[in-house]
Amino acid sequence: MYYLRIFSFLFLITVTLQTTYGQYFDWPMWRFDYNRSASTPEQLSDSLFLQWEMQFSPRSPVWDDPLNQNLMQYDRIFEPIVTQNKIIIGFNDQDKVVAFDLNTGQEQWHYYADGPVRLPLVSNNGKIYFTSDDGYCYCLKSADGSLVWKLMLAPGPNKLLGNKRLISMWPARGGIVIKDNILYTASSIFPMMGTFIYAINADDGTILWKNEGTGSNYILQPHNSPAFADIAPQGSFVISDNKLLVAGGRSVPAAFDIKTGEELYYH
Numbered sequence: 001m002y003y004l005r006i007f008s009f010l011f012l013i014t015v016t017l018q019t020t021y022g023q024y025f026d027w028p029m030w031r032f033d034y035n036r037s038a039s040t041p042e043q044l045s046d047s048l049f050l051q052w053e054m055q056f057s058p059r060s061p062v063w064d065d066p067l068n069q070n071l072m073q074y075d076r077i078f079e080p081i082v083t084q085n086k087i088i089i090g091f092n093d094q095d096k097v098v099a100f101d102l103n104t105g106q107e108q109w110h111y112y113a114d115g116p117v118r119l120p121l122v123s124n125n126g127k128i129y130f131t132s133d134d135g136y137c138y139c140l141k142s143a144d145g146s147l148v149w150k151l152m153l154a155p156g157p158n159k160l161l162g163n164k165r166l167i168s169m170w171p172a173r174g175g176i177v178i179k180d181n182i183l184y185t186a187s188s189i190f191p192m193m194g195t196f197i198y199a200i201n202a203d204d205g206t207i208l209w210k211n212e213g214t215g216s217n218y219i220l221q222p223h224n225s226p227a228f229a230d231i232a233p234q235g236s237f238v239i240s241d242n243k244l245l246v247a248g249g250r251s252v253p254a255a256f257d258i259k260t261g262e263e264l265y266y267h
Contacts, residue, residue: 026081029081029121029176029178052105060163061075062133071250083142085103086101086102087100091117092118093116095117096111096112096117097110097128097130099142109145113132114132115171117130117133118132119176120175120176125181126142129178133162133172134167135154136151137150137185137205138150139202139205151205151207153186153187154169154170154172154188155170155196169193170189170194174233174237174246175236175247176236177236177237177239177244181201183202184200185197188233195212195233197212197246198211210261211256214254214263215228230254230266231251231263232251234247234248235248242257244257248266252267
């Protein structure tokens, strides 16, 4: 029921915005914007009320071992986005993205990937973007869920078993962030296998730059011994000024130049 309560609470917020102002206001990405400010200029009414609710199965998080389960929680709960009078969520247990009508809760469309959808979705200019453990980045029309483009972020089609699922050897767990119609994401979670960080044209999926060299960096590790390793992209990215902050799972984030993809900082 914990997951249902969170979902219902978020829906209450969107319904109140609609009731107060006579229209819906978008919540286009995790924590609202590319700064992850978790703040919208719109105002909530003092009265919140439930219009509908829906029960879903518990999430199937990727990291559920005692060491990591409290450090990497990026897919433990639903992280809905709101756009065009729809609330849209990704499922890490059913490999799909589903859009529901905000007024009724009725399903409007769904789209299946070839692996779990673990990171929050993003809406931009009438399109929905997400990544999957299948190693791809997807772009759908928010109106009907039809595919606009998909781009393989992994360097090849190789598969392996991960979390009892057949997934890419380089799962795409770089949580998408978009600024000025440029999408930033990444694939691969083990630096020794290579990591691939991208800037992509959000309209057509054209790659603007790709950083694939950080996995071979020889740096001092937290256990005070050097190794060939760097950032392992896992979690939602953040944009701050001209820097792309790449989440690193349970490690500290890395900073990249947003225009060139050059790594500026990692420790």
